Amino acid sequence: MADKVTYTPTEFAALFGKERTWAYRQLYAGKVWAVTDLGRALIPKSEVDRLLKEAGRYVGAGAKVRKPKPGSDSAKGNKTSSGAKNWASAVKQRKTRASQQPASAHSADGRKPSLRALPRPCDQATSRQSVYQRLTRCKPSRKDAANRDE
Numbered sequence: 001m002a003d004k005v006t007y008t009p010t011e012f013a014a015l016f017g018k019e020r021t022w023a024y025r026q027l028y029a030g031k032v033w034a035v036t037d038l039g040r041a042l043i044p045k046s047e048v049d050r051l052l053k054e055a056g057r058y059v060g061a062g063a064k065v066r067k068p069k070p071g072s073d074s075a076k077g078n079k080t081s082s083g084a085k086n087w088a089s090a091v092k093q094r095k096t097r098a099s100q101q102p103a104s105a106h107s108a109d110g111r112k113p114s115l116r117a118l119p120r121p122c123d124q125a126t127s128r129q130s131v132y133q134r135l136t137r138c139k140p141s142r143k144d145a146a147n148r149d150e
Contacts, residue, residue, distance in 0.1 A: 006035065006042035015048060 007015065009023035012032075016022075026032040027041060032051070034041040 004045065006044050007048065009034075009041055009043065012043045012048065016051075 004011070009027065010020045013020050013023035023032075023043075027034050027043075032043060032047050034043050034047075036042075
């Protein structure tokens with residue numbers, strides 16, 4: 001592939017040991033210039049050379065930051081970040097809202113109730129009516145019950 005003048009995004013990504021989506025991300029972000037011909041993107045060799053020239057040398061991972069010892073002065077002056085304060089206040093608000101809910105929202109054992117129990121169909125109802133009642137989740141009206149008795 002070294003003798004080519006242009007590369008497809010797949011070939012371009014393979015040169016750098018990356019996936020094809022990486023090449024398209026570079027194109028869409030404007031980091032790499034491409035020639036488009038009838039909807040096909042071709043990346044010139046000059047772009048590959050430019051990226052290799054701009055690449056910096058890998059110097060390895062930075063030094064690890066040590067945590068202060070429990071008895072040191074820096075450990076005593078712990079400052080709470082604003083994010084932690086916001087989190088703590090949000091948790092407090094949630095707890096107060098939960099305690100303000102009416103007692104009817106919970107069942108006798110303190111748990112939240114599950115789905116409402118569906119109304120049971122009448123014993124005299126036909127199977128079609130009972131299926132319909134289960135699907136519509138409504139109780140039969142008094143008129144229906146009077147008509148069934150007749």
